[in-house]
Amino acid sequence: MRKHMKMMAAGCMALTVLAGCGGSGDDSKTIKIGVDYEQTGGVADYGKAHVNGIKLAIKEINKKGGVNGKKLELVVADNKSEITEVGTVTTKLMTEDEVVMVLGPATSGNTSAAINVANKNKIPVISASATANNVTENKDGSVTKYGYKICYSDNYQGEALAKFALSKDAKRAVIVSDSGSDYAKGLAESFKKEFADGSGTIVASKSYQTGDTDFKSILTSLKSESFDVMFVPGYYQEAGPLVKQAREMGIDAMILGPDGFDSENFIKQAGNANLNNVFFSTHFSKVGENQKVKDFVKKYQAAYDKEPGCFEALGYDLAYYAADVIKRAGKDVTPETVNKALGDTKAKFSGVTGSFTMKKDHTPDKVITVVELKNGEQVSAAEVK
Incomplete structure (x- = not known):
């Protein structure tokens, strides 16, 4: 725990120093990167x-000398999980803090709001987890100039989960989804289409x-149906209790979920004993013999006294990808040179969440991993594309 506290204290001191820093031109010894994430709120x-x-x-990265002889400095901001706050935070990072790019936010809605600000200020935003299909698109369907992501999209994720099933x-x-979530709707639609194309039948949607x-009424209505898999496109807050109640009511069919399941709180809320024959897609798995992953897990444990999960790994890769982009931007690191490097479709990046190249639509060409839980522990991982 002491190592964790030292690291957090160092982060706080860095923020204090950053307040007096200038830009990231040739005469600067640092390159400033904005960090726009949901650190409080839902x-x-x-x-x-x-x-x-x-x-x-x-x-x-900084311990190894930084990038092109310059250290990377983070300007960390909390958007409070609120879209209105995203606009305020992103604007400040770009206009007052003079960052060359912004990392985050986590959710698709917040990322879209940040990209709107990015387009106005001509400073790129990169999300590691905004899976919504249209995050990197303008309203007319064209590709947004300053928005990128390093995670797969929901339509791709839904299709892969159907193929896996x-x-x-x-x-x-059967599909049980959040009626008010665009994330859930996109996943459900792509799953339905791919499952039907593979001669599968959707017998009920709730x-x-x-x-x-409380999901007992929904689950009671499903008990009269005959099905092999229950697809739950949603986040851990509702999925955890839903899975727990399903198992307690005797529903033992395979349960399949998206990356929204990938949280320690999902395990806690569902209960280890209820998490058998449960599978979900993820960007990262500790199962297997990947040395790069093992090294990351070891370093993360040393820093924070706990094991990393999917989103810690995505953040780690996002920072290394940002450093790679800055290196490719050359000596004159500006938002425009960074944006040009981001758009390079030939540059390959390899991280703990996999390897990818950036496609013309500003999304990565990347495989999906589906993990299996037994008694709440990941026991196997399969790649689906």
């Missing part, structure tokens, strides 16, 4: 995890509202 778990990973990576010989599925905790 999805603080995701934001804080990203920031921990980012800070660890930047500490490592079919590979497990699932023929009949919905709940964000913040619901």
Whole structure:
């Protein structure tokens, strides 16, 4: 715990120093990067995890000498999980703090809000976890000039999960989703189409509202249906109690979920004993023999006294990707040279969450990992594309 406190204290001191720093031109000894994440509010778990990973990576990069002879400095801001606050925070980072790029936010809605500000100020934003299909698109469908992400999109994720279900010989599925979530809607639609294309049948679709905790009426209505898999496109806050209640009511079919399941709180809320025959897509898994992953896990544990999860790993990769982009931007590091380097579709990046190249639509060409839980522990991981 002492190491964790030292690291956090160092982060706080860095913020104090940053307040008096100038830009990132040739005469500067540092390059400033904005960090715009949900560190309080409804999805603080995701934001804080990203920031921990980012800070660890930047500490490592600077220890090795930084990039092109300059240290990287983080200007960290809390958007409070609120879209209105995202606009305020992102604007300040770009116009007052003079960053060359902004990392974050975590959710798709907040990232879209940040990209709107990015387009006005011509400073790029890169999200590690904004999976919504249209995050990097303008309203007319064209690709936004200053918005990027290093994670797969929901339509790709939903399709991959349907393919995975079919590979497990699932023929009949039910879907239980959040009626007010664009994230859930996108996942459900792409899952339905791919599952049907693979000769699967959706026998029932049910919905709940964000913040619901009692799913017994929905689950009772499903008990009369015959199905092989229950697909729950949603976040851990509702998915945890839903899975717990499903198992307690005797529903033992395979349960399949998206990356929104990937939180320690999902395990806590569902209970380890209820997490068997449960699978979810993720950007990162500790299962396997990948040495790069093992090294990251070891370093993260040393820094924070706990194991990293998906979003810590995404934050870590995002910071290293940002450093790679800055290196490719050359000696004159400006928002425009950084943006040009971000748009390079030939540059390959390899991190703990996998390897990718950036496509013309500013999304990565990347595989999806689906992990299996047994008694709440990840026991296997399969790549799906």
